Amino acid sequence: xxxxxxxxxxxxxxxxxxxxxxxxxxxxxxxxxxxxxxxxxxxxxxxxxxxxxxxxxxxxxxxxxxxxxxxxxxxxxxxxxxxxxxxxxxxx
Numbered sequence: 441x442x443x444x445x446x447x448x449x450x451x452x453x454x455x456x457x458x459x460x461x462x463x464x465x466x467x468x469x470x471x472x473x474x475x476x477x478x479x480x481x482x483x484x485x486x487x488x489x490x491x492x493x494x495x496x497x498x499x500x501x502x503x504x505x506x507x508x509x510x511x512x513x514x515x516x517x518x519x520x521x522x523x524x525x526x527x528x529x530x531x532x
Contacts, residue, residue, distance in 0.1 A: 451492055451494075451496070452490065452491070452492040453490065455489070456489050457471040457475065481502075482494060482498070483499045483502065484499070
């Protein structure tokens with residue numbers, strides 16, 4: 441969810457369990473179980489068709505290190521061409 445939050449630049453976004461399951465290539469039931477755990481931990485609030493991130497830092501801490509790797513690469517690729525070299529140098 442941090443990645444989705446980065447793209448929409450809002451802590452609240454429209455997202456169904458069905459769509460999230462398709463994006464992740466998993467069963468909808470698995471998304472429901474995971475979302476329930478995140479709600480119980482106080483990291484998100486969700487209701488039919490929408491998710492609100494309550495604790496972004498906590499959510500990032502629960503995610504694997506691939507979020508940071510993916511975010512840095514997205515930032516590098518979406519940066520203006522002349523600043524890409526600087527971004528890749530700071531990542532090394």
